[in-house]
Amino acid sequence: MSYVISNLSDEGSFVTGRFMQRGKKKDPKPASHFVIAHKSTSHIVDGLYGGKPAQLIYAVFTTPTNSISGSAVCAFRLEDILKTFDGAFKGHEDVNFNWLPVQNSKVPEPRPGQCVNDSRTLPEQTVNFIKNHNLMDQSVPAFWGKPIVIYTGFKYRYTYIAVGSLK
Helix, strand or coil: CEEEEECCCCCCCCCEEEEEEECCCCCCEEEEEEECEEEEECCCEEEEECCEEEEEEEEEEECCCCCCCCEEEEEEEHHHHHHHHCCCEEECCCCCCCCEECCHHHCCCCCCCCCCCCHHHCCHHHHHHHHHCCEECCCCCCCCCCCCEEECCCCCCCCCCCCCCCC
């Protein structure tokens, strides 16, 4: 039986994942959820992928030291990141409620996440909103639909990524 990390962003952010258990069956069975710590991000990489131009960001994720050992490298398209952060926020009324999309009418202006000249001038309502609504409703999909590299050994964990190009 082997384990792989998949769906690294299926809970609305970069920081959670689903541990998949592979047995003798062809389809993996979902096991427990766990937290994945984001460790490092590359600069924006311009390139042609499948003949189409795209801007990608590569990121390294790893599980905490007190859990099942695992690291992964994923690529995300800048356009998908911006689309996700322009989408709905997640929120809940208190700890006994489910996380649900926040209605656009409840999102303050200026919209959290937008660039402003001086963040010290942001209204208190905007600052408090982002403190309480720090998840997006939709996840940022991995560019190839899955991690590029997965490592589940105990000897080391990925902690940094450097991306270059050949010319």
